[in-house]
Every structure is written in structure tokens, then in C-alpha cells.
Amino acid sequence: MKPTKRFPVHLVVFLAPATLVYTVFMIYPLFDSLRLSMFTPLPDRTETFAGLANYVRLFTDANWAPFLWNAIRNNFVFFAVHMLVQNPLGLLLAALLSSHVVRFRAVFRTLLFLPTVLSIVLVGFIWRLIMSPIWGISEDVLGLFGLAHLNQPWLGLEATALVTLSLISVWQWVGIPMLLFLAALVGIPDELIEAARVDGANAWQVFWGIKFPLILPTVGIVGVLTFVANFNAFDLIYTTQRALAGPNFSTDILGTFFFRTFFGAQLQPGNPTMGATVAGVMFLIILGGVLVYLFAYQRRLQRIEL
Amino acid sequence: MTRRPLRPGRGFGYWAQVLGAHAVLLLYSGIALFPIVLVVINSFKERRSIFRTPYALPDAESFSLVGYQTVFSGARFDLYFLNSLFVTGVSLALVLLLASMAAHALAEYRFTGNAFLGLYLAMGIMIPIRLGTVSILRMMVALGLTDTLWSLILVYTAQGIPLAVFILSSFMRQVPGELKDAARIDGASEYRIYGLILPLVRPALGTVAVFTMIPIWNDLWFPLVLASSERSKTVILGAQIFLGQYVNDWNAVLASLTLAMVPIIVLYVIFSRQLIRGLTQGAVK
Numbered sequence: 001m002k003p004t005k006r007f008p009v010h011l012v013v014f015l016a017p018a019t020l021v022y023t024v025f026m027i028y029p030l031f032d033s034l035r036l037s038m039f040t041p042l043p044d045r046t047e048t049f050a051g052l053a054n055y056v057r058l059f060t061d062a063n064w065a066p067f068l069w070n071a072i073r074n075n076f077v078f079f080a081v082h083m084l085v086q087n088p089l090g091l092l093l094a095a096l097l098s099s100h101v102v103r104f105r106a107v108f109r110t111l112l113f114l115p116t117v118l119s120i121v122l123v124g125f126i127w128r129l130i131m132s133p134i135w136g137i138s139e140d141v142l143g144l145f146g147l148a149h150l151n152q153p154w155l156g157l158e159a160t161a162l163v164t165l166s167l168i169s170v171w172q173w174v175g176i177p178m179l180l181f182l183a184a185l186v187g188i189p190d191e192l193i194e195a196a197r198v199d200g201a202n203a204w205q206v207f208w209g210i211k212f213p214l215i216l217p218t219v220g221i222v223g224v225l226t227f228v229a230n231f232n233a234f235d236l237i238y239t240t241q242r243a244l245a246g247p248n249f250s251t252d253i254l255g256t257f258f259f260r261t262f263f264g265a266q267l268q269p270g271n272p273t274m275g276a277t278v279a280g281v282m283f284l285i286i287l288g289g290v291l292v293y294l295f296a297y298q299r300r301l302q303r304i305e306l
Numbered sequence: 307m308t309r310r311p312l313r314p315g316r317g318f319g320y321w322a323q324v325l326g327a328h329a330v331l332l333l334y335s336g337i338a339l340f341p342i343v344l345v346v347i348n349s350f351k352e353r354r355s356i357f358r359t360p361y362a363l364p365d366a367e368s369f370s371l372v373g374y375q376t377v378f379s380g381a382r383f384d385l386y387f388l389n390s391l392f393v394t395g396v397s398l399a400l401v402l403l404l405a406s407m408a409a410h411a412l413a414e415y416r417f418t419g420n421a422f423l424g425l426y427l428a429m430g431i432m433i434p435i436r437l438g439t440v441s442i443l444r445m446m447v448a449l450g451l452t453d454t455l456w457s458l459i460l461v462y463t464a465q466g467i468p469l470a471v472f473i474l475s476s477f478m479r480q481v482p483g484e485l486k487d488a489a490r491i492d493g494a495s496e497y498r499i500y501g502l503i504l505p506l507v508r509p510a511l512g513t514v515a516v517f518t519m520i521p522i523w524n525d526l527w528f529p530l531v532l533a534s535s536e537r538s539k540t541v542i543l544g545a546q547i548f549l550g551q552y553v554n555d556w557n558a559v560l561a562s563l564t565l566a567m568v569p570i571i572v573l574y575v576i577f578s579r580q581l582i583r584g585l586t587q588g589a590v591k
Contacts, residue, residue, distance in 0.1 A: 010496040014411035015423065018404035018467050025464035026430055029438030029445065036440055096331055101324045110578045111335045114342070117574045119524035121546045122567055126341045129559070137344065137360060171337070203323065224432075232434040235526045239546060255436075262440060263531075276440040283437050290432045
């Protein structure tokens with residue numbers, strides 16, 4: 001780094017364009033949207049300041065609160081499935097891909113990541129076709145294991161639709177934790193592992209005793225990325241279950257609730273200020289998750305390292 | 307002295323482990339590919355064969371392009387494709403240019419507010435731009451940009467900048483200082499030095515390009531909100547609407563899914579090495 005002396009014109013030239021575009025089209029809208037969430041429309045099409053009234057309404061009004069809580073609850077289920085299935089599966093695949101005994105690692109890596117580069121819209125439709133009773137693919141696949149009688153229209157049943165969609169999302173996104181874990185695992189020096197082997201540790205002990213503690217920072221990053229992505233999700237539910245997130249709102253998450261509130265759907269008219277309020281709640285939830293990660297998880301890790 | 311990594315004894319346990327690892331990877335590769343392959347092969351079959359023999363490759367008897375004909379007569383996929391290409395291409399170029407300039411300034415110069423600006427720009431990595439949609443739509447209406455591709459380009463550029471600056475500045479910090487000092491002594495301007503550094507971080511630019519491109523190409527939300535008119539539809543929005551309308555025409559559904567999927571799969575297979583290498587390196591740092 002060089003200390004600069006004259007007025008640094010070049011600094012402005014380098015920094016201004018990115019900062020300007022980012023501020024005008026990302027940061028300003030985020031804050032302006034929070035501001036809008038404190039306004040309410042008047043009959044003459046102007047808007048008036050309402051303080052936190054929209055938030056109170058969202059959390060207590062009988063027309064809003066049940067939908068909000070339903071979406072939050074469903075969103076946590078969606079998140080839980082990702083944490084319990086996607087991330088352990090990503091860790092397992094990464095552990096196998098980083099193993100010296102596995103052949104064709106690059107080929108496996110490329111294939112396993114493929115679903116992740118596809119659009120969620122296409123993924124949603126593909127799985128709808130697979131599960132369609134007309135095509136009968138899911139029944140055939142279960143039949144391979146002698147379980148054809150268990151086949152059900154999972155996306156159409158209130159009890160199973162949300163978990164099914166979560167698993168479809170896991171199918172698509174497992175590549176991300178897989179690669180992040182893989183990057184962390186191949187970064188571990190060989191000497192550490194050899195030393196443990198010499199001491200007689202088996203593969204299982206080496207993994208949980210040495211490798212896993214060393215990749216804990218990545219575990220945290222994967223966790224917070226999953227949280228942010230899940231509480232911002234929208235496309236999959238909108239594509240497969242439409243804006244009403246059926247059956248009977250059983251797959252409604254915050255993203256679809258936000259869209260419906262903002263744009264309206266069927267009989268419900270769109271409401272920009274209430275939409276901004278839902279976005280405000282999402283903002284607070286996501287911010288909360290990020291702060292928990294930054295202050296609880298990362299700080300604790302640093303203490304352990306010291 | 308180089309030592310070969312110690313291998314466990316090659317007894318029954320070792321081979322069981324090798325076999326088990328490959329079995330799990332093969333099984334999961336099957337799970338990852340099966341739905342995609344199934345859609346692609348059936349998109350080239352006539353309707354009856356789709357249902358009777360879904361797992362067979364198309365043969366002389368079952369081969370049919372009727373789905374593709376319906377797609378091309380029912381929707382302007384050629385136009386949607388050009389729209390997606392334009393939006394993705396211009397946004398990507400803008401992100402790479404603006405972010406590399408900012409990253410260079412953050413990595414190279416010591417000035418008041420450097421750390422703060424770095425943090426400010428990094429904030430956008432964690433907070434999704436989607437949450438500002440209500441305000442973005444109003445702004446685009448005020449600017450007269452709704453239903454134009456430029457509304458998308460501006461949003462995607464803003465969305466791509468945070469992560470790009472973060473990754474590029476961490477790479478640019480590793481470029482040795484002697485190189486820049488030598489250029490300065492030769493009388494190079496600060497802009498010339500930026501031009502000298504760019505080629506040195508080409509792998510990082512490649513990684514950033516892929517990570518910027520995929521979410522832009524695949525996005526549904528902003529095309530739906532900002533640019534849903536017929537002439538500004540992107541491939542994904544076009545496919546989404548087409549699939550909704552032709553939901554019972556299996557040939558058309560399978561063909562449009564294949565058409566929307568294949569470009570990104572081809573690109574991915576070509577660039578997968580670079581993408582994965584970039585990700586694994588970037589994440590270690």
C-alpha cells in the first residue's frame with residue numbers, strides 16, 4: 001500500500017462507480033423499503049406516516065398474523081430440513097471426494113454439482129413431472145425397492161408438500177456445501193493426518209477427531225449461508241405451488257408471503273407498504289441469523305484458536 | 307525427501323471402504339442425474355412413448371420433435387434467449403469492470419475510510435437485494451425503466467458487486483508490491499497499474515464471472531417483478547409462463563425444459579474445472 005499525497009483523483013475514479021451503483025440500487029432500496037414499511041396508504045393515493053402500526057397489524061391482526069406465523073413456521077421447517085439433510089449430505093460427499101482411495105474424483109465432483117447450476121424454476125418443474133401420477137416415475141422408482149404401495153401425490157398433500165419441496169431444494173443446492181466442505185478438507189495439511197494414522201487412528205477417528213474440528217469455520221459459514229438463502233427463498237415454491245403456496249398455504253414461506261402481500265393474488269389486492277413490512281420482518285430475521293453467526297459462532301471459534 | 311502418504315493395510319476393511327465410497331458416490335450421482343437425463347431423452351419422443359417407455363432412449367420409431375415445434379410456435383424463445391444473453395452479458399461486464407476497479411483501490415491504496423468502505427461494500431453479501439424490491443420497483447417506475455432490460459441490468463450489477471469486490475480485493479492484495487513499484491518508477495500512471503494487475507488476477511476474474519453469471523441467468527424474481535412484458539422476458543420467465551400454459555402438453559413441457567437447461571449445462575461442463583478450482587481456492591482464503 002502506498003500513502004497518497006495529492007488529492008487522489010484516481011481513488012475517486014476507481015471507487016465511485018461501484019459504490020454509486022451499489023448504493024443507489026441496493027442499499028438505498030433496502031432502507032427506503034424499511035421506511036415505506038412505516039407508511040400506510042390513504043384513500044387519495046398518498047401515503048402517511050404510521051410508525052410501527054403496520055408491524056403491529058402484521059403480528060396481531062387476525063387477517064395477517066396467522067399467515068405470517070404460518071410462513072415463519074414453514075420457513076423454519078424448510079431451514080431445518082436443509083440443516084439436517086443438505087449439510088450432512090454435503091459433508092459426506094465432500095469427505096468421500098477428498099479421500100485418496102476414490103478414483104475419478106473430478107468427474108464425480110462435476111456430476112454432483114450439476115443440479116446446482118440449473119434454474120430453480122426448471123428444477124421445480126422437473127420434479128413435478130417426476131412425481132406426477134400420470135407419468136408414474138416415482139412409483140417405478142419406489143417399486144425398485146418393493147415400496148410402490150407407498151407412492152403418494154406428495155406435492156398435493158398438506159402433510160407432505162413442504163418437506164417434499166425442502167428435499168427438492170436440497171437435491172438442487174447440496175453442491176454448495178459439498179464444494180465448501182471439500183475446499184476446507186483439501187486444505188488440511190497431510191502431515192496432521194499421517195501423524196494420527198501413525199498413532200493408530202482409523203479413518204473414522206481421523207475424520208471426527210482431526211478433520212472435523214479443523215473445518216469448523218466452514219461449518220459456520222455453510223450454516224449462515226443456508227440460513228440466508230432459505231429465508232430468502234421463493235422461486236421453487238412459486239413455480240411448483242403457485243403464488244398461493246398450496247395446498248392450503250402449507251408450503252407458504254416468507255418469500256411467497258412477501259410476493260403475495262406486495263403484488264396480491266386472486267382476491268387479495270396488492271399492498272406495497274404491507275409488502276415492505278413483510279420484507280422488514282424478513283430483514284430482521286436474516287440480520288438476526290447473521291449476527292448470531294458473527295458474534296456467537298465466529299467469536300467462540302476465535303477463542304478456541306487462541 | 308518426499309514420502310508417500312501412509313496407506314492403511316490392504317485387508318478386507320480397506321477394500322470394503324474403497325467399495326463403499328464408490329458405491330455412495332455412484333448412487334448419489336445417479337440421484338443427481340436421473341431427473342435431468344429423463345427429461346432430456348423424453349423430450350425427443352412422441353407422446354405415447356413418453357408414457358410407455360420413459361426409460362428408453364428415443365429410437366427410430368419413438369423419435370419426434372413435435373414438442374420443439376410447439377415451443378417455437380407457441381413462444382418467442384429465440385427472443386427470450388437474446389434477452390437473457392444481453393442482460394447476463396452486460397451485467398457481467400459491468401460487475402467485472404466496476405468491482406475490479408473498486409477492489410484495486412481497496413487493495414492498493416491506504417486512505418481514510420478504506421476499512422469502512424470495504425465493510426460497507428461487503429454488507430451486500432449477506433443481505434439479499436430482494437428485500438428492497440418494493441422500493442426498487444418504485445424507482446424503476448419513476449425512471450421509466452419498467453419492462454426494459456436495463457432495469458434488470460442495474461439491479462444485477464448492484465447485486466453482483468459485493469461478492470466480486472470481496473473476492474477480487476483478496477486476490478489483488480497478494481500481487482507483489484515490487485511489480486507495481488517498478489512500473490511507477492518507469493512513470494506508469496495509476497490507471498496503467500490497474501491495467502497491469504488485471505491480467506494477473508485472471509483466475510479470480512473467472513471465478514467471479516461464473517458466480518455472477520449463474521444467479522443472473524437463472525433469476526425469476528426480478529424479471530417477474532420488473533420486466534414481465536413479452537418483449538423483455540428472459541428465458542427463465544418465458545419458460546415459467548410457457549410451462550404454466552402448456553402444463554398438459556407433455557411434449558412441449560419436456561422440450562422447453564430441455565431448451566432452457568441445455569445452454570447452462572453446456573457452459574457448465576466447459577467451465578466446470580475453472581469454476582470448481584476457483585471456488586475451492588477462494589474458499590480456503
